Amino acid sequence: MAQLSSNLLYIAFFIYFAASIVFAISLFGKKWRKSDEATHSKKWGMWGFILSTVGFLFQLSYFITRWIAAGHAPVSNLFEFTTFFGMAMVFAFLIIYLIYKSNVIGLFAMPVAIIVIAYASVFPSEIQPLIPALQSNWLKIHVTTAALGEGILSISFAAGLVYLVRTVNQEKASKSTFWLEVVMYTLISTVAFVILSLGFEAAGYSSTYQFVDQNEQQVTVEYTLPALTGPTDGTYVSGNEFGPLVEAPAWMKGEKAAHKLNTLIWSIVGGLALYGLIRLILRKRIGAAIQPALKNVNEELVDEIQYRAVAIGFPVFTLGALIFAMIWAQAAWTRFWGWDPKEVWALVTFLFYAAYLHLRLSRGWQGEKSAWLAVVGFVIIMLNLVVVNLVISGLHSYA
Amino acid sequence: MSDKNITCECGHINPYGTEICEVCGKPLQGDSESNKLLNMRYEGSARRSQTYKTTIIDKIWNFFSSVKVGIWIIVLLLVASAVGTIFPQEMYIPPLSDPTVYYEEQYGILGQLYFDLGFHNLYGSWWYMLLIAALGLSLIVASLDRFVPLYRALKKQRVVRHESFMKRQKYFGITELVNNKAELSTVKEVLQKKRYNVKEEDGHLFAEKNRFSRWGPYVNHIGLILFLIGGMLRFFPGMYVDEVLWLREGETEKIKGTEEAYYLQSDGFILETYDNNDAKFKDAIEASGQEAVAKNYQTDAVLYKQVGERIAGTDPELEKIKEHPIQVNKPLKFDGYAIYQVDYKLNELQSMTFTMDNKETDKPVGELTVNLYNPEKEYELNDGYRVEVMDYFPDFEFNDKGEPTTKSKVPNNPAFILNMISPEHPDGEVAFVAIKQNLEPLGENDYKMSFQNVDTKNVSGLVVRKDNTLWILAIGGAIFMIGVIQGMYWNHRRIWVLRKDNEIWLACHTNKNWYGLKRELESVTDQTGLHMPLDQSEQK
Amino acid sequence: MKKKNRLIVRTVILAIVFIAVGYTFYTNFFANESGIVQAGDQAPNFILTDLEGNEVELEDYRGKGVFLNFWATYCEPCKDEMPAMDKKYKEYKDKGVEILAVNVSEPKLTAESFVDRYKLSFPVLLDKSNDVTNHYGVGPIPVTFLIDKDGQVIRKTQASLSEEVIDDYMKQIQP
Structure with a gap:
């Protein structure tokens, strides 16, 4: 059952990929179109939607079969949560598509969902037993609602990105073009990180170092990427004999700081390489390369989709990530609120979108500014998913 | 009334600050010939903050009434909250570690700086709480200032609006008519079918739906204010109890914080782990590197209630209330209190068993079991053998003066000074007995104490909670959710249809989701033969 | 008249908020723990x-x-x-x-x-x-x-x- 489940996920992943390409054809593929533009985009858009739906159904089957195999809702560790978050994004996209029939949202939302699901594959995917604190019906209620809320909010990011690519003036370099490229680069470096991690894992790369931490404890740390930065005064123990090239700076004293720094450097470098390669092929900014395909996109509609996604997602997010979370926390941890980092970042996300909704009332915060806000909102959601779980330790770091 | 009021050409006197006449809808601010789209926020009514700016009270009021100020408060809270997660808060650093050195030790210079700035206790700091208080005040003031005029404006809406009001809506269109009467009645019918509330006056139409969604923001603000009040109530005496209770198996303890009324007895603490060979979880447990993964922490508890009055120090008279296995996620609840399973200690020493042996024959002459929490003074063995406990140190160490002493009352390292009395030595032989230690401080003895075994017990770490603020927090949260859903999932749509000679003017407005309104308009114009109004924001 | 009423309403609301917040701050930052025996109390019998x-x-x-x-x-x-x-x-x-x-x-x-x-x-x-x-x-x-x-x-x-x-x-x- 577990095997079947992961196969279903692979299938879903590739169907999503196909759907993205179909959405791209619906916008780019004017050269070989036989019919007029509207019919062409309608036809291909329909196929994109159908493929996305089929992919979603496959991922739903993954979810159900894994639930059966594990005996509990598969939302209890980083792998499961991140894949579910990707699925929630797809689901949110399907809803938005049904309302607005916008192919261009698909072109951006589906790849982002794909990157999220790919990123999930870096985490251990074994079925884990539930520790006592997680043995509650609120696990599934809280986590799925929160993820769905975040998924819908992510659609506003996709719409914001469309708006920016569509409207930012690419004729000359500016702050906007720079930051737009930074967004592109970040997405690409996530892809690079996934490729590197899975690549080295497939090659069976592993090396272990030992060092004395600030509590005078002997600690061993395992690197699955070649060690560029090693722990201070660390010694090589076993595995692949490479590096570390340098020791992490002494002020980085946190738990496993050197290891985290190493991962970060690999992502940045890998991302730069991949981004550089793409730029070399395109010979222009990525934003500039996509822009022409979006010239028929109604920017006001995209702006509205972005706002609407927040309007729909905000209540769902609040319900799942704050209210249900509090109800559960009251039962599991004796208090509904405890300033655990994950809780705080849920609050930060809530406050951010609250500020967004109030800003939308003010003059001059529609359009580009609002689109940038949607990007920042997504960054906060991703920070809560990635940094808070992996860098800051707290009650939620189950993985 | 002051002369600051604005008199519209229709004769209505509007309060100072009004942008759109409350009655006829004529734009009052700026150039009346302007073609710019109207700003329909708060219906163009005068927010009260704009009116009086004389006293200090008004100044404070006006400051907190500003949405801009509100957004700044939100942003400051957001940034402060995020900063508080950079390093762990004081409550999450390991117990017993000294925060003055911990942050520096663990996180270097940045950690020291974090501590010096007081960020280790950020969420309890006066300035963070002040920010939350400011948010609460902003919520109250800004909502009141907007709700009242908006309510009035929406309540006294007229069917007929001023020409320039119509022209300056986002969607506006004119249809020339051949036969007007029939068409207007179809328009009315079609709109009613779309669940619009249609009013007619002199052949003009005004259709409106989902006005209640305009109250959403104010409803959710009420919810938030209730929530904040709930948070504040916690600081009032008696609203909140939070105590730790360590309970040894078999013991009955008074439950702290329950005003002496309740007692809890532990019938045993259970720790279960997952089977490491379980086919389902084997891989994950192996990969985690842990020896075992916990499955269940449970204290089998019995709750008692004290009967009658009692003087401190005397034994209570108890009445059994209920038995309940306390597990994580399944607290024991009673009378507004809840007892949670949060921690445990396994195998705490309870009693030790020794034999008194004759050194020569290496045979025991008797056996004794010592309760480490309350040893007897004397243990009678058979045939004239006897052991006197001369001194007992539950957590033995030598202090700086070199005297034997105890570190605590918990028997972590029990040690005894014993006097072994035998027929040969009626005055006894003194022995010092501790774990893995047997000294004969007063010379060679003929008898010795041999350690046989220990009896251990588990200790449950429980938390006692009472939170009388939960109900108001729950109500606040529920109202907030109702408010956001009401405001976000519905939108207030209005359509004005004005008959002017042989033209029909159509204008409409929604507070959000223009796309939805546009589609609705398309359907209306399709069915009625009216021209689809143009989106004037697109024809710049 | 209307203006005066408005000032009164505003003053009352602000006063309530300030007193509530002030009290919360007082109990949180300055007040002693309640429920324990202090100087001035009658010593509980035992x-x-x-x-x-x-x-x-x-x-x-x-x-x-x-x-x-x-x-x-x-x-x-x-x-x-x-x-x-x-x-x-x-x-x-x-x-x-x-x-x-x-x-x-x-x-x-x-x-x-x-x-x-x-x-x-x-x-x-x-x-x-x-x-x-x-x-x-x-x-x-x-x-x-x-x-x-x-x-x-x-x-x-x-x-x-x-x-x-x-x-x-x-x-x-x-x-």
């Missing part, structure tokens, strides 16, 4: 057994000053003040001041051997289950309550006391 097994009730000491001390053998500062306490006990015993030294839930034997070793003459009471200790809200020891002849706590101290201070305190509660 009944404990001494080392000989006799029941001792606080109320029976009405009319006398009571030097109520909480201690344990694992508490070095407590031990430090014991000889001075014993000395002053002998001096003030006939002047109507009594010492009650409550041992914080140690085994009887441990307390007893300690009393023998230090040759203490004042009554030592055993608080087996920390009942009285909790009732008085005693945290870190040593803690001493000075109770006057009317049963009122006139002072609570958390320090290890010197002979002079003990002398001074005993004078304060001498009837």
Whole structure:
């Protein structure tokens, strides 16, 4: 059952990929179109939607079969949560598509969902037993609602990105073009990180170092990427004999700081390489390369989709990530609120979108500014998913 | 009334600050010939903050009434909250570690700086709480200032609006008519079918739906204010109890914080782990590197209630209330209190068993079991053998003066000074007995104490909670959710249809989701033969 | 008229918010913990057994000053003040001041051997289950309550006391 489940996920992943390409054809593929533009985009858009739906159904089957195999809702560790978050994004996209029939949202939302699901594959995917604190019906209620809320909010990011690519003036370099490229680069470096991690894992790369931490404890740390930065005064123990090239700076004293720094450097470098390669092929900014395909996109509609996604997602997010979370926390941890980092970042996300909704009332915060806000909102959601779980330790770091 | 009021050409006197006449809808601010789209926020009514700016009270009021100020408060809270997660808060650093050195030790210079700035206790700091208080005040003031005029404006809406009001809506269109009467009645019918509330006056139409969604923001603000009040109530005496209770198996303890009324007895603490060979979880447990993964922490508890009055120090008279296995996620609840399973200690020493042996024959002459929490003074063995406990140190160490002493009352390292009395030595032989230690401080003895075994017990770490603020927090949260859903999932749509000679003017407005309104308009114009109004924001 | 009403409404709302927030800040940052015995309170009655097994009730000491001390053998500062306490006990015993030294839930034997070793003459009471200790809200020891002849706590101290201070305190509660 577990095997079947992961196969279903692979299938879903590739169907999503196909759907993205179909959405791209619906916008780019004017050269070989036989019919007029509207019919062409309608036809291909329909196929994109159908493929996305089929992919979603496959991922739903993954979810159900894994639930059966594990005996509990598969939302209890980083792998499961991140894949579910990707699925929630797809689901949110399907809803938005049904309302607005916008192919261009698909072109951006589906790849982002794909990157999220790919990123999930870096985490251990074994079925884990539930520790006592997680043995509650609120696990599934809280986590799925929160993820769905975040998924819908992510659609506003996709719409914001469309708006920016569509409207930012690419004729000359500016702050906007720079930051737009930074967004592109970040997405690409996530892809690079996934490729590197899975690549080295497939090659069976592993090396272990030992060092004395600030509590005078002997600690061993395992690197699955070649060690560029090693722990201070660390010694090589076993595995692949490479590096570390340098020791992490002494002020980085946190738990496993050197290891985290190493991962970060690999992502940045890998991302730069991949981004550089793409730029070399395109010979222009990525934003500039996509822009022409979006010239028929109604920017006001995209702006509205972005706002609407927040309007729909905000209540769902609040319900799942704050209210249900509090109800559960009251039962599991004796208090509904405890300033655990994950809780705080849920609050930060809530406050951010609250500020967004109030800003939308003010003059001059529609359009580009609002689109940038949607990007920042997504960054906060991703920070809560990635940094808070992996860098800051707290009650939620189950993985 | 002051002369600051604005008199519209229709004769209505509007309060100072009004942008759109409350009655006829004529734009009052700026150039009346302007073609710019109207700003329909708060219906163009005068927010009260704009009116009086004389006293200090008004100044404070006006400051907190500003949405801009509100957004700044939100942003400051957001940034402060995020900063508080950079390093762990004081409550999450390991117990017993000294925060003055911990942050520096663990996180270097940045950690020291974090501590010096007081960020280790950020969420309890006066300035963070002040920010939350400011948010609460902003919520109250800004909502009141907007709700009242908006309510009035929406309540006294007229069917007929001023020409320039119509022209300056986002969607506006004119249809020339051949036969007007029939068409207007179809328009009315079609709109009613779309669940619009249609009013007619002199052949003009005004259709409106989902006005209640305009109250959403104010409803959710009420919810938030209730929530904040709930948070504040916690600081009032008696609203909140939070105590730790360590309970040894078999013991009955008074439950702290329950005003002496309740007692809890532990019938045993259970720790279960997952089977490491379980086919389902084997891989994950192996990969985690842990020896075992916990499955269940449970204290089998019995709750008692004290009967009658009692003087401190005397034994209570108890009445059994209920038995309940306390597990994580399944607290024991009673009378507004809840007892949670949060921690445990396994195998705490309870009693030790020794034999008194004759050194020569290496045979025991008797056996004794010592309760480490309350040893007897004397243990009678058979045939004239006897052991006197001369001194007992539950957590033995030598202090700086070199005297034997105890570190605590918990028997972590029990040690005894014993006097072994035998027929040969009626005055006894003194022995010092501790774990893995047997000294004969007063010379060679003929008898010795041999350690046989220990009896251990588990200790449950429980938390006692009472939170009388939960109900108001729950109500606040529920109202907030109702408010956001009401405001976000519905939108207030209005359509004005004005008959002017042989033209029909159509204008409409929604507070959000223009796309939805546009589609609705398309359907209306399709069915009625009216021209689809143009989106004037697109024809710049 | 309308303007005046509005000012009143605004003033009332702001005042309510400021008072509520002020009170919250006060209880959070300045107020003492509630529910524990403080100077000025009536000393709660208790009944404990001494080392000989006799029941001792606080109320029976009405009319006398009571030097109520909480201690344990694992508490070095407590031990430090014991000889001075014993000395002053002998001096003030006939002047109507009594010492009650409550041992914080140690085994009887441990307390007893300690009393023998230090040759203490004042009554030592055993608080087996920390009942009285909790009732008085005693945290870190040593803690001493000075109770006057009317049963009122006139002072609570958390320090290890010197002979002079003990002398001074005993004078304060001498009837």
